[in-house]
Amino acid sequence: MFFNSLAFAIFLPIVFFLYWFVFNKTKSTQNALLILASYYFYSCWDWRFLFLLVFSTFLDYFTGIQIEKSNSEKGRKFWFWLSISVNLGFLGIFKYYNFFASSFAEMFTSFGFKVSPFLLNVILPVGISFYTFHGLSYVIDIYYKRIKAEYNFIDYSLFVSYFPLLVAGPIERATHLLPELKEKREFNLEKAKEGVYQIVWGLVKKVVIADTCAVYANAIFDHYPSMNSFSLIMGAIYFAFQIYGDFSGYSDIALGVSKLFGLDLLRNFNYPYFSRDIAEFWRRWHISLSSWFRDYLYIPLGGSKGGLWIKIRNTFIIFIVSGFWHGANWTYIVWGFINAVYFLPLLLSNSNRNNMDSIILKWNLDSVKVLFSILTTFLLTCIAWVFFRARTITDAILYLKRIFTNGEFSPQYLDNERYNYELLLMISLFVLVEWNNKTKVEPISGKKSWLKMALAIMAIIAFGTYSDYKEFIYFQF
Structure with a gap:
């Protein structure tokens, strides 16, 4: 079910x-x-x-x-x-x-x-x-x-x-x-209303974003040898939003349903694609798993209290084990290894806890640096996601190699293409909504919640009509 x-x-x-x-x-x-x-x-x-x-x-x-x-x-x-x-x-x-x-x-x-x-x-x-x-x-x-x-x-x-x-x-x-x-x-009526808002927003993430992105991500990854550089880049981005919408959408629905029963579960996602570095990303992505490995594996191994090599060893262990937890495939292990490599410079420079504050943008040079950091972190995450999504390590390497060697950036038609431009517009709108509500658990509650609910339900019905991808990705883990 x-x-x-x-x-x-x-x-x-x-x-x-x-x-x-x-x-x-x-x-x-x-x-x-x-x-x-x-x-x-x-x-x-x-x-x-x-x-x-x-x-x-x-x-x-x-x-x-x-x-x-x-x-x-x-x-x-x-x-x-x-x-x-x-x-x-x-x-x-x-x-x-x-x-x-x-x-x-x-x-x-x-x-x-x-x-x-x-x-x-x-x-x-x-x-x-x-x-x-x-x-x-x-x-x-x-x-x-x-x-x-x-x-x-x-x-x-x-x-x-x-x-x-x-x-x-x-x-x-x-x-x-x-x-x-x-x-x-x-x-508690107020808690129940919060639960309904969170359930609806979780369904938006799953049905509108994840399931629709899956159509294009699957087509591009399954036929990557014939795709040009632009399509391959879009495939990685589509999958990034697919897995985020799919998994965080499930978590939102789980938390929302629990509020209907008067229970509060641990928050599992906190707008991870707005992270300024990989350390912040892992504090915002799959929070319950990251904190589980921190408390029951990383700290018992010595955490960051030992010498330099102990810190490096523990970092690679926790990321590789995290990758292996996701599935019995070398692609997940490499995905974990890549994230450990991303994390290593922050650990060596003792800057892995620099970005603990909320993101506030103003019209100045610092804000430009923040946006650049967010974009860079997202792109690095997309590269790692290629290994997570690919069937084999060879496929992932060839996928990335073709991005840099093909050199064609014109729009490419896909046989199963449906509402492609509408999807790009929907993703952009989704990012703007989450950005404007990044201090909240979900964007629907607050002023004019009835209007937000109506629009969200309309989007679920509209996109759910032609969405092919139904099962949640993390059911396989």
């Missing part, structure tokens, strides 16, 4: 009505309803993998309690590593086994040894990377005594399986979401 589907448009009002008017007596009944709704939501994708979600929930609930109850450090470590090993084991089998098996086979073949690897014919359970990280952070926080174990199984089950964030995030923390789930929620 997708957020942008008719099924979800029916599902959400039903759950909303039951939540506030039937199961509203206690927080336990509210949470129980949301668990049932979440399991149904997940089962709509493939009910056979529901056991993985339930098993992961039982595992971390049980091991969390055992870690807290253990009187010896040896016992605490046993239950801690049991949870870590099983969780990462499932993730490794479903997501990474075939990748490693094929990679080792190719390596041995390159040395003259013929190897036929045994590959698993399984599909990747949707959302496994997200709910696995929910459980891991919970167990790790208990082990390091940052939180107490949760003994209420209903509350903990909802923390892991809560349907708005189940399949594509944001990656929540027990320290943030569990306290909310332990309190009975009362209906």
Whole structure:
């Protein structure tokens, strides 16, 4: 079930009505309803993998309690590593086994040894990377005594399986979401209105921007050998807006839906394409994942407290692991490596935290420098996105090479071209709207919100009529 589907448009009002008017007596009944709704939501994708979600929930609930109850450090470590090993084991089998098996086979073949690897014919359970990280952070926080174990199984089950964030995030923390789930929620009209605004804006990002850009990005990347330099540049830009609109749109809908139920999730995007350097970009892009790796990988490795080589090592580890988290393909690893290279000069010059303030433009030379920095950061990000989008590293390199060697910048017709100029106008308008509202969570609320809502809904209906691309990109991660 997708957020942008008719099924979800029916599902959400039903759950909303039951939540506030039937199961509203206690927080336990509210949470129980949301668990049932979440399991149904997940089962709509493939009910056979529901056991993985339930098993992961039982595992971390049980091991969390055992870690807290253990009187010896040896016992605490046993239950801690049991949870870590099983969780990462499932993730490794479903997501990474075939990748490693094929990679080792190719390596041995390159040395003259013929190897036929045994590959698993399984599909990747949707959302496994997200709910696995929910459980891991919970167990790790208990082990390091940052939180107490949760003994209420209903509350903990909802923390892991809560349907708005189940399949594509944001990656929540027990320290943030569990306290909310332990309190009975009362209906708040203003929060509900904020939720509706955010849902609508998320649909604008997904349907109007991402799905339409996907038509052109897919056509250009799939036929890049016959595309000229101008088309290839536009393909990279189209994909940049596709993945931003797709993923941040999902996050906006998830946050908006949660507000309808009186819950506040972690913000996952903060206008990342207005960043002035790569460090700022990663503070604004997929915030929940970036902060997860910072707190549970980068800092435990020593962070920035060690010597120069320790800092460089940790930087490359966190970016490469982040790339590998996205998928079992060398293209994602290279994408992470490229971002680490981008980040390295900022780290070496100790300027990675220079741009922590809000962006304010005036009619002076400093503003020109700021705009140049934003444009440069966006272009560097687009280059890295080519590796993220390409099927192989070779395809990505040839794609970029052709941009610089073809030298033709005339408009090029695409067989499936539809409303190309309208799309460029829509992207420009989208950027202006976000720029003028970059201090807000979403642009629709505020003055004349009814007019903004009407225009947004009209755009969703108009572009949704001919949009081909429906599934959210991050479902595959």
